[in-house]
Amino acid sequence: TRRLEATEAAQLYVQRVAPLLDELDEAGQQVADAGEGVRGLLRVSAPTTLAELHLVPLLPLLAERYPELSFELVLTNSMVDLVAERIDVALRMGRLADTSFVARKLADLQRLVVASPAYLERKGEPRSPQDLAQGHDCLLYRYPGFSSQWSFRRPVPEGDAEVQRVAVSSRFVMDSGTALRDCARAGLGLALLPRWLLNQPLERGELRTVLDDYEATASDFDGAIWLVYPSRRHVPSKVRAFVEVLMERFARC
Numbered sequence: 001t002r003r004l005e006a007t008e009a010a011q012l013y014v015q016r017v018a019p020l021l022d023e024l025d026e027a028g029q030q031v032a033d034a035g036e037g038v039r040g041l042l043r044v045s046a047p048t049t050l051a052e053l054h055l056v057p058l059l060p061l062l063a064e065r066y067p068e069l070s071f072e073l074v075l076t077n078s079m080v081d082l083v084a085e086r087i088d089v090a091l092r093m094g095r096l097a098d099t100s101f102v103a104r105k106l107a108d109l110q111r112l113v114v115a116s117p118a119y120l121e122r123k124g125e126p127r128s129p130q131d132l133a134q135g136h137d138c139l140l141y142r143y144p145g146f147s148s149q150w151s152f153r154r155p156v157p158e159g160d161a162e163v164q165r166v167a168v169s170s171r172f173v174m175d176s177g178t179a180l181r182d183c184a185r186a187g188l189g190l191a192l193l194p195r196w197l198l199n200q201p202l203e204r205g206e207l208r209t210v211l212d213d214y215e216a217t218a219s220d221f222d223g224a225i226w227l228v229y230p231s232r233r234h235v236p237s238k239v240r241a242f243v244e245v246l247m248e249r250f251a252r253c
């Protein structure tokens with residue numbers, strides 16, 4: 001039943017020594033990292049569709065540039081606990097809720113409302129957000145933070161733009177952006193999708209944008225694509241190398 005408690009002097013000692021121990025541990029990691037170079041296992045978490053289009057195509061380049069580096073991709077639309085899952089770096093979209101991690105912006109997140117020419121010929125082109133609730137078929141994306149209510153606002157030079165919210169209905173709900181895009185190409189309805197997913201279908205004329213005078217979202221405005229990693233103090237060389245390549249990729253997008 002006895003209980004031990006640190007004395008006030010011991011508590012002060014711990015407060016003074018703990019930061020020094022952290023510094024010593026960090027220095028040891030940096031020395032070990034410098035000796036090893038870019039090698040080892042890199043665990044990366046990313047949303048499935050974003051990874052398929054922009055991360056997986058980079059693997060041959062990364063494998064050739066860093067032959068001693070191996071990869072484990074955790075592809076999921078759920079928010080992974082970076083520390084518990086031992087994730088070295090994660091790609092995330094939208095607004096960041098946790099500011100305790102290091103975050104670097106890869107690109108702004110622009111979303112567009114698109115449909116196939118065949119659908120627009122059959123159903124007509126919506127001229128205002130409210131038209132979406134008047135007989136239009138919409139395709140819904142099941143993703144954390146997304147809703148079945150689409151929000152629109154006109155860009156304004158100063159001040160806050162008025163936001164219009166429209167409850168849309170759909171026969172098709174899915175958690176794959178690629179599948180949603182393909183359904184839109186097949187003429188099944190209007191889809192609200194990120195710009196990075198639409199480059200080729202728009203260039204080929206397979207999809208057309210509508211409501212171009214508005215910014216649109218199913219979650220938050222002013223979102224972005226982020227690189228997130230857990231350590232604020234020591235970033236391993238394998239993470240730095242990966243981040244550098246990914247920043248190069250998105251600079252060209």
